[in-house]
Each structure stands twice: as C-alpha cells, then as structure tokens.
Amino acid sequence: MGKALSGIKTRNYLDKSGKALGKIPKFAEDRSTLKDLYRLMNLIRIFDKKVVSLQRTGKMGTFATSLGQEGVSVGIGHALQKDDIFVPYYRDQGILYQRRVKLIEIMQYWGGDERGSRYVYNREDLPISIPIATQLVHAVGVAYAVKLRKQERAVLSTCGDGGTSEGDFYIALNGAGTWNLPLVFVINNNQWAISVPRAIQTKADTLAQKAVAAGIDSIQVDGNDVIAVRQVVSEALAKARSGGGPTLIEALTYRLGDHTTADDASRYVDKSDLDKAWALEPIIRLQSYLTKKRILSKKEEKQILETCKEEVDQAVAEYLALSPQPPEAIFDYQYANMPSALQEQKDELNYSLHPY
Numbered sequence: 001m002g003k004a005l006s007g008i009k010t011r012n013y014l015d016k017s018g019k020a021l022g023k024i025p026k027f028a029e030d031r032s033t034l035k036d037l038y039r040l041m042n043l044i045r046i047f048d049k050k051v052v053s054l055q056r057t058g059k060m061g062t063f064a065t066s067l068g069q070e071g072v073s074v075g076i077g078h079a080l081q082k083d084d085i086f087v088p089y090y091r092d093q094g095i096l097y098q099r100r101v102k103l104i105e106i107m108q109y110w111g112g113d114e115r116g117s118r119y120v121y122n123r124e125d126l127p128i129s130i131p132i133a134t135q136l137v138h139a140v141g142v143a144y145a146v147k148l149r150k151q152e153r154a155v156l157s158t159c160g161d162g163g164t165s166e167g168d169f170y171i172a173l174n175g176a177g178t179w180n181l182p183l184v185f186v187i188n189n190n191q192w193a194i195s196v197p198r199a200i201q202t203k204a205d206t207l208a209q210k211a212v213a214a215g216i217d218s219i220q221v222d223g224n225d226v227i228a229v230r231q232v233v234s235e236a237l238a239k240a241r242s243g244g245g246p247t248l249i250e251a252l253t254y255r256l257g258d259h260t261t262a263d264d265a266s267r268y269v270d271k272s273d274l275d276k277a278w279a280l281e282p283i284i285r286l287q288s289y290l291t292k293k294r295i296l297s298k299k300e301e302k303q304i305l306e307t308c309k310e311e312v313d314q315a316v317a318e319y320l321a322l323s324p325q326p327p328e329a330i331f332d333y334q335y336a337n338m339p340s341a342l343q344e345q346k347d348e349l350n351y352s353l354h355p356y
C-alpha cells in the first residue's frame, strides 16, 4: 500500500452487527423507507439468482450479478431523483430498477436483445456500458449539457474498482473538476476486477483519494450500509444540483459471487476471506437493525420475500414468452443510417439465411 492520504473520510451509520453508531439520517427515521430499502435489496438478490439460473439453462447470455453489493446499487438508486440522469456500468440492476427500467428490459439486454436498452419509462438514462470506464466520460458530456442548459439536475455515473485504473477515469475526473460539473461518480469497490484483487490494482491507499489531484471532493462510504450509501449519495447529488460541483464516492463492499457467469471465482478467491465478507453483507446488516428496532416482523419479512419472488417470476415468464430477435437484428442498432458496408453484410447474412 502507498501512503495514506489524510482527510479522506469514511461514513457509516450501522456497525458490523447492524447497530446504529449514533444519530441516523433523517430519511432513515421513516420506517416504510427502511422496509422499502430492505425489499429492494432482496428483490435484486432474488432477480440476480434467477437470471443466473436462466443462463445456466441456456436461456440467457453472460450476466453479472451484484451479490453482496446490493447496498451500493439500492442506496444509489434510492437517492437519485426522477430528473437526474444515470449513466450506468454493468452491475447496476439495483439502480436501473429504481429508475423504472423494467426487469424484462434488463433481461433482454443480457439476453442479447437490444430492444432492452430502449427503456420504455426512462428515455434519458444511458444504456449499460461494458467497455470499462467509458461511461464516465459520457457522463461528463451529459453533465456538461445539463450545465449549459442551466438545468437543476445531477448526473450520476458508476464504475468498479478496476475501472479507476483506466485513462478514461482520470479524464472524466479532470473534466468534471475543470468545468465544475453537476456530476457524481460512485465507485463500486467490490475488491475484485475479475481475478485481480484491489491490493494490486493500485498503490493508492484509497480510491477516493484519486479525486484530490483533480481538485474535486471525495469520500468513502461503507457500501454494506445501505443507509450510509443512500445518505452520502443524496448529499453529493444535492450539492451537484445546486451548483456545488462534482464528488467522487468510493463505496466499500465485497463481491460475494463470480465476476460474471463466465467466471469461477472459487479458483482465485480465498474461502476464509469470502466467509468473512459474508458476515458483513448488506441485507443481513439492515435486517439486524430492523429486527432490533422492531420495525420488521418475521411475518412481514416473509411477505416481502414472497412478493419479490412473485414479481421476479412474472418478469421471467414474460421474458421467456418473447419471440427471439432474428439473427440479422445484430446489424440494426448501431447506426441511425446504416453504412453501406454494414448493409452489404446484412444482405449477405439475409441471403445465407433465406437463399430462396
């Protein structure tokens, strides 16, 4: 590890056992909001598990779960306001869902059906980005447009810990700082970039401190404490909307599953590290708090899980009932006006599929 940089703060409200460390934020005094956060984290976990089963049975393409990181995506999604703009990476289903992107649309995307990125209820958020950190630069452009139009909106974009080693990450930070943009970056630091551990990803002691050179504010947050994520992101968004400029947030969490369905993490993740991380995961953390505070009864918890399961099952049934896209659809979504070279390839494919 390199030198620790003083002044980078870490925020949490719940300790490891789910006990409040002090005063909780105002929004978390509302019992139904807390139950909603609990419901959302469970919904995403159930959804992720189901999509993996679909992949294993040949009904889905490669998929990235957010197992263990639900506190990060659910906290962010809950903090965003309708008029804000979200520029995602590929492990953000907990945010997308709260942006009114339908579960079926998320499944269509991972199933190779490009129509999934044409969100029915939300046309301004950007589609999922797979090329690492490129979305951060797109977010700078979007935030620049928001600023030019003098709109009171914030833009939020996410990336992983590995993403912070990309040139695009530094370019985006520099642009956000230089132009004092209404932009919030959140790093989902799940401690792994496929099989590369955080410890050898960078010599920097924290990822948050990478903002210092760009002159922008940064903070770490306990990503397994959904209350803290919700609060820290809300504060950064409010600052962005009111002209206070950008923030970099490093959310500390752990990837409890494989990188994607194309990975087998048991080949490189130490079992005892994984066991330790399971003890800190965000759903149990909030559940302990809610139980201690008598906010959630066993009966309510059971009901919540059942409703989540029903919602996921229904979305999956709809997804499975869709007729598959024809092979030539792979040409259809890149350009508004298809270049002639691509048209030729499409014609060739059409001919080989339907020669007579």
Ligand SMILES: Cc1ncc(C[n+]2csc(CCOP(=O)(O)OP(=O)(O)O)c2C)c(N)n1
Pocket: 091, 130, 131, 132, 159, 160, 161, 162, 163, 164, 188, 190, 192, 193, 194, 255, 259
């Ligand atoms: C520009 C680019 N290089 C390489 C890849 C291959 N790749 C996909 S995911 C990944 C690791 C990313 O790790 P991290 O940023 O920590 O995000 P996480 O998947 O852990 O959420 C890599 C190298 C890619 N998608 N894009």
Ligand SMILES: [Mg+2]
Pocket: 160, 161, 162, 188, 189, 190, 191, 192, 193, 194
């Ligand atoms: Mg990572």
